[in-house]
Amino acid sequence: xxxxxxxxxxxxVPQQKAALGFTASRLAHxxxxxxxxxxxxxxxxxxxxxxxxxxxxxxTYVNNLNIAEEKMEKALAEGDTNAAISLLPALNFNGxxxxxHSIFWTNLSPNGGGEPTGDLKESINRDFxxxxxxxxxxxxxxxxxxxxxxGWLGYNPHTQRLRLAVRPNQDSLFPTLGLIPLLGxxxxxxxxxxxxxxxxxxYVNAIWNIINWDNVADRYANARMQN
Amino acid sequence: xxxxxxxxxxxxxxxxxxxxxxxxxxxDCVQQREDYPLPPLPYSYNSLEPHMDATTVQxxxxxxxxxxxxxxxxxxxxWRDEDxxxxxxxxxxxxxxxxxxNVPEKYRTVLRNNGGGYVNHAIYFACMSxxxxxxxxxxxxxxxxxxxxxxxxxxQFTTKAMGLFGSxxxxxxxxxxxxxxxxxxxxxxxxxxxxxxxILVxxxxxxxxxxxxxxxxxxxxxxWWKLVDWKAVVDLDKWWRVNYRYG
Numbered sequence: 001x002x003x004x005x006x007x008x009x010x011x012x013v014p015q016q017k018a019a020l021g022f023t024a025s026r027l028a029h030x031x032x033x034x035x036x037x038x039x040x041x042x043x044x045x046x047x048x049x050x051x052x053x054x055x056x057x058x059x060t061y062v063n064n065l066n067i068a069e070e071k072m073e074k075a076l077a078e079g080d081t082n083a084a085i086s087l088l089p090a091l092n093f094n095g096x097x098x099x100x101h102s103i104f105w106t107n108l109s110p111n112g113g114g115e116p117t118g119d120l121k122e123s124i125n126r127d128f129x130x131x132x133x134x135x136x137x138x139x140x141x142x143x144x145x146x147x148x149x150x151g152w153l154g155y156n157p158h159t160q161r162l163r164l165a166v167r168p169n170q171d172s173l174f175p176t177l178g179l180i181p182l183l184g185x186x187x188x189x190x191x192x193x194x195x196x197x198x199x200x201x202x203y204v205n206a207i208w209n210i211i212n213w214d215n216v217a218d219r220y221a222n223a224r225m226q227n
Numbered sequence: 228x229x230x231x232x233x234x235x236x237x238x239x240x241x242x243x244x245x246x247x248x249x250x251x252x253x254x255d256c257v258q259q260r261e262d263y264p265l266p267p268l269p270y271s272y273n274s275l276e277p278h279m280d281a282t283t284v285q286x287x288x289x290x291x292x293x294x295x296x297x298x299x300x301x302x303x304x305x306w307r308d309e310d311x312x313x314x315x316x317x318x319x320x321x322x323x324x325x326x327x328x329n330v331p332e333k334y335r336t337v338l339r340n341n342g343g344g345y346v347n348h349a350i351y352f353a354c355m356s357x358x359x360x361x362x363x364x365x366x367x368x369x370x371x372x373x374x375x376x377x378x379x380x381x382x383q384f385t386t387k388a389m390g391l392f393g394s395x396x397x398x399x400x401x402x403x404x405x406x407x408x409x410x411x412x413x414x415x416x417x418x419x420x421x422x423x424x425x426i427l428v429x430x431x432x433x434x435x436x437x438x439x440x441x442x443x444x445x446x447x448x449x450x451w452w453k454l455v456d457w458k459a460v461v462d463l464d465k466w467w468r469v470n471y472r473y474g
Contacts, residue, residue: 056442093392146340147394147414147432169393189394189433190442198290198434 028066031059032102040110044210046195054105057190061097061170068094096170100150103219104184109212116213120220127162135208138164138185143201148188151204153216154179155223162220180223183216251462253349256321257470262304263320265289265296266349274357278450280439288352291434295344295415302337306330320346322472324419343415347396351430353459355451360458373407381452384409384429388448391431399427399460401467424467427460 034054039047068090075083115131116124128134134153141164142151149168156163156179165177173181185207192203252266268288273281299320306316315322315329320342323330330338362370367377374380380399387409388397395413400423402408410418418425429435429451436447 052441060442089392149393189437193434193437194441197286197438198294 029062029069029098031062032105034105036110041108041210044206045108045192049190049192049194052194053101053190057188058098058101061094061101064090065094065098092172093170096172099172100170100181100184100186103181104186106215107183107212108207108210109215110210112210112212113208114213116217118217120213120217123162123220128164134162134164139201139204141166142185142187143204145187151185151187152179152181153183154181155220156180157223157226160224180219180226182219182223183211251459251466252353253346253463254466256346256349257319257472259317259319262300263296263345265293268352270356275355275454278453279355279436283434283436283438286438287348287430287434292344292348292352295341295348299338299341299345302334302341306334306338321419324417325422327420339420340415343412343417346417346419347412347415347428348430350425350463351396351428353463354427354456355454356456356459357454358456358458359453360456362457363461366457366461366464369405369407380407380409385448385452387411388429388431389445394432396431397429398423398425400425401464424464424471426464426467427455 031054034050037047038050038054041050068087072084072087072091075081075087115121121131124131124134128137138151138153145151145166145168147168149166149171150173152165152167152173154163154165154173154177155161158178162182163179165173165179167173167176173179173184185204187200187204192200196203250266252269255263255266265288268284272285272288275281275284303316303320306313310316310331315326320338323338324342324346327335327339362377370377370380374383384397384399391397391411393413395411395416398410398412398418400408400410400418402423408423410421410423412418429448431444436444440447440450
């Protein structure tokens with residue numbers, strides 16, 4: 001199930017904020033359900049990593065995003081531009097973190113692996129000269145990221161082409177590079193360190209065994225309908 | 228005569244290693260070296276237990292720090308081979324980081340990341356030990372002068388460490404007029420590039436703490452404070468005064 005944004009469930013925030021003189025009409029973000037058990041992606045990604053990654057790291061992005069958005073609402077309501085500006089990094093980190101991880105969980109599956117088929121396959125052939133070529137380049141770019149970040153297969157809606165990109169930290173792909181994210185590979189150390197230690201290359205190579213190409217294909221189909 | 232010469236050379240080779248047991252990890256940073264060796268830790272891998280686990284210290288040193296050292300050396304060699312007359316290229320890694328924006332674009336990123344990684348980790352490991360040495364009066368006076376109190380300093384430093392997003396470091400450095408300043412750098416950026424003389428640092432990259440602490444960064448930072456070796460920090464502070472070349 002994909003909507004134009006991403007699978008973010010929203011809860012209505014009760015109106016206890018009336019004391020501040022404005023109504024909390026914004027919906028709070030929450031963790032999306034994980035489509036599989038924590039141990040489902042073994043042996044590629046172990047249960048311990050999955051549980052901490054989802055219940056601690058992703059959950060923290062969600063909580064801090066909600067906090068930042070509340071503060072932003074207040075700053076905007078009070079016309080405090082400096083306060084609003086100073087909240088942008090927190091929105092960037094935590095908003096990006098929530099978006100990125102929400103996509104990531106759907107990009108993986110215990111039944112994943114193999115290669116894409118159909119339109120996605122043809123477009124990959126067209127834009128990269130073949131699946132192996134795209135895979136090699138994405139692995140190379142992603143492993144080479146300095147510090148924390150993500151490797152992406154994305155779609156440029158203006159040129160109607162697939163593109164590879166990397167982003168630092170939790171920078172969100174679409175607002176910064178104009179590419180609709182289809183497949184992301186998280187290379188923050190928390191994504192692999194407990195299992196792979198410093199061997200990021202082993203992790204980035206192994207993850208191809210659990211890529212959910214149906215999900216990537218769905219995202220691609222949706223992306224092409226937008227403009 | 229030939230035998231004396233040969234003996235002299237052999238003795239010279241034996242008695243002048245790159246690093247004596249007493250040399251501090253960062254001392255090579257200001258030396259011109261064709262090939263920087265990975266500096267050994269001044270303690271065993273398990274000596275920082277229980278605050279920092281032996282596996283983390285070992286991987287951090289032998290894998291991460293070693294990889295930065297190796298890649299830095301490769302980049303330096305390539306640059307020097309390509310441009311043997313370039314005086315910056317033949318300088319020390321600290322000089323190169325100080326003048327990073329004069330490094331040709333082709334080598335700038337690789338030296339920023341790997342030269343930075345080499346120096347940053349040398350300082351990080353050098354400023355820790357299991358002995359918990361007390362702070363010297365001079366340094367404590369300077370901390371009080373610049374932060375109001377020692378507690379203010381540790382609180383500000385910790386806040387920065389907790390708030391740092393992504394990979395990076397939190398530093399205590401001497402800046403202009405020898406003022407003590409807390410600053411952060413992203414990834415392997417070095418405060419030396421901004422003309423600071425760093426005397427204490429915490430590594431906030433996840434690899435520094437994830438095996439033992441996972442997402443619990445606060446616990447790691449608290450444990451790190453227990454490992455800070457103020458004697459080493461004072462030594463480093465004094466060392467910069469002798470070894471830092473301005474301009």
